[in-house]
Amino acid sequence: MIDTGYTIPKPLIGEQNRRVETELKSDYESLGEQLARRDILIDEIVRSAERFEVAIPSWGVGTGGTRFARFPGPGEPRNIYEKLVDCATIHQLTRSAPRVSLHIPWDKPSDMKGLRELASSLELGFDAMNSNTFQDQEDQPLSYKCGSLSHVDPSVRAQAVQHNIECISIGKTIGSKALTVWIADGGNFPGQLDFRRSLERYLSSMTEIYTVLPADWKILIEYKCFEPAFYSTVINDWGVAYLVSQRLGSKALCLVDLGHHAPNANIEKIVAHLIQFEKLGGFHFNDSKYGDDDLDSGSINPFQLFLVFQELVAASRDSQVKNFSPAYMIDQSHNITDPVESLISSVEQLQRAYVQALLVDQTALNEYRESNDALMAMRVLKDAFQTDVTPIVRKARVNRGGAHDPLAVFRVSKYREAKSKERPSIPAPPARSI
Ligand code: PSV
Ligand code: MN
Numbered sequence: 535m536i537d538t539g540y541t542i543p544k545p546l547i548g549e550q551n552r553r554v555e556t557e558l559k560s561d562y563e564s565l566g567e568q569l570a571r572r573d574i575l576i577d578e579i580v581r582s583a584e585r586f587e588v589a590i591p592s593w594g595v596g597t598g599g600t601r602f603a604r605f606p607g608p609g610e611p612r613n614i615y616e617k618l619v620d621c622a623t624i625h626q627l628t629r630s631a632p633r634v635s636l637h638i639p640w641d642k643p644s645d646m647k648g649l650r651e652l653a654s655s656l657e658l659g660f661d662a663m664n665s666n667t668f669q670d671q672e673d674q675p676l677s678y679k680c681g682s683l684s685h686v687d688p689s690v691r692a693q694a695v696q697h698n699i700e701c702i703s704i705g706k707t708i709g710s711k712a713l714t715v716w717i718a719d720g721g722n723f724p725g726q727l728d729f730r731r732s733l734e735r736y737l738s739s740m741t742e743i744y745t746v747l748p749a750d751w752k753i754l755i756e757y758k759c760f761e762p763a764f765y766s767t768v769i770n771d772w773g774v775a776y777l778v779s780q781r782l783g784s785k786a787l788c789l790v791d792l793g794h795h796a797p798n799a800n801i802e803k804i805v806a807h808l809i810q811f812e813k814l815g816g817f818h819f820n821d822s823k824y825g826d827d828d829l830d831s832g833s834i835n836p837f838q839l840f841l842v843f844q845e846l847v848a849a850s851r852d853s854q855v856k857n858f859s860p861a862y863m864i865d866q867s868h869n870i871t872d873p874v875e876s877l878i879s880s881v882e883q884l885q886r887a888y889v890q891a892l893l894v895d896q897t898a899l900n901e902y903r904e905s906n907d908a909l910m911a912m913r914v915l916k917d918a919f920q921t922d923v924t925p926i927v928r929k930a931r932v933n934r935g936g937a938h939d940p941l942a943v944f945r946v947s948k949y950r951e952a953k954s955k956e957r958p959s960i961p962a963p964p965a966r967s968i
Pocket of ligand 1: 593664716756758791818827865
């Protein structure tokens with residue numbers, strides 16, 4: 535069995551929780567009274583919050599970087615096995631992150647059996663597989679410099695198709711049920727690409743992948759408005775992703791990465807329409823301010839996150855909504871924080887937005903909508919958003935055996951210090967000129 539190294543002792547969590555038990559009880563009771571006045575049963579909200587789950591991206595537990603530099607932190611995971619141990623730590627403290635989303639070939643395991651055994655000993659499962667045709671790998675015969683699934687050269691397309699098929703076959707052995715496809719294909723110059731033909735080539739490549747997709751799998755089409763292509767991107771927005779998913783069939787759905795829109799785009803409306811047309815497959819949660827797509831969830835615009843969850847909760851309560859079971863994943867790059875800490879905090883932000891959305895009085899909201907009372911409709915949303923749901927999120931976590939304050943316990947545990955001894959740091963690459 536692969537050695538996990540240091541793991542946080544379970545009694546430490548109980549011990550830390552006991553120190554704040556009285557505080558939590560009193561905060562919880564006081565919030566319970568407030569909510570009861572709004573006809574909301576706090577215990578029911580806690581039960582829903584306990585069921586909230588989000589997948590951790592394997593790539594998120596290592597320090598990210600920008601195109602200018604990467605500043606690796608101490609004790610970073612050096613391989614997929616160590617990444618799993620970090621993911622398990624996030625789950626142990628939050629009890630809401632039981633699955634890991636793998637990126638191939640970054641996480642291609644040399645020991646598949648070992649990976650499966652390690653995952654099950656850590657109580658982890660696997661979420662969507664992510665293919666990677668946006669970089670060239672060592673010993674790869676053909677380059678993706680000018681595209682992959684939409685490349686003008688059929689042999690490059692065939693190589694990219696094969697890679698996606700390999701991701702499916704790895705996924706099958708570890709119990710994954712979805713493949714997320716994001717491609718960097720696009721152009722930097724007007725005139726460079728024939729928009730219609732590029733998309734047709736992409737569609738025929740995706741059809742080949744779709745044909746071998748197992749019956750109980752989904753293929754998630756992730757769009758992004760720009761980057762690395764700066765003039766045009768083949769799968770640039772939800773409209774194109776929607777058309778592709780329509781053409782492929784019912785197992786093809788759209789994936790909304792919150793950071794993949796132009797600033798100020800109304801993402802919650804996109805979410806609503808994808809739900810409406812039964813094509814919302816999942817999320818990559820993160821936050822962004824300008825053109826970035828990698829900031830911590832809820833760090834910049836928690837109201838937007840709440841509004842997205844409000845659409846999700848409203849849909850889950852609407853009997854007319856069909857084929858609705860989006861996969862929740864985080865996709866962030868942690869450049870200056872401890873990645874485990876950022877992910878712990880992001881799981882909490884997501885859970886918080888979800889719980890706030892559960893507090894929305896849907897009946898009142900509908901009535902105000904029907905009477906065109908715009909201000910009161912917004913007030914219904916604000917009443918929910920402005921409720922401090924901390925006691926609910928904490929109670930749900932403690933009920934599931936997690937930490938009252940996961941970040942505090944992570945620091946007290948000195949996990950990172952232990953890992954920095956176990957995992958001697960990978961030397962930073964030399965600085966390069968830009
Ligand atoms: C692209 O920006 C993306 O959002 C895709 O999901 C990739 O798989 C991931 O980031 C890589 O970090
Ligand atoms: Mn993404």
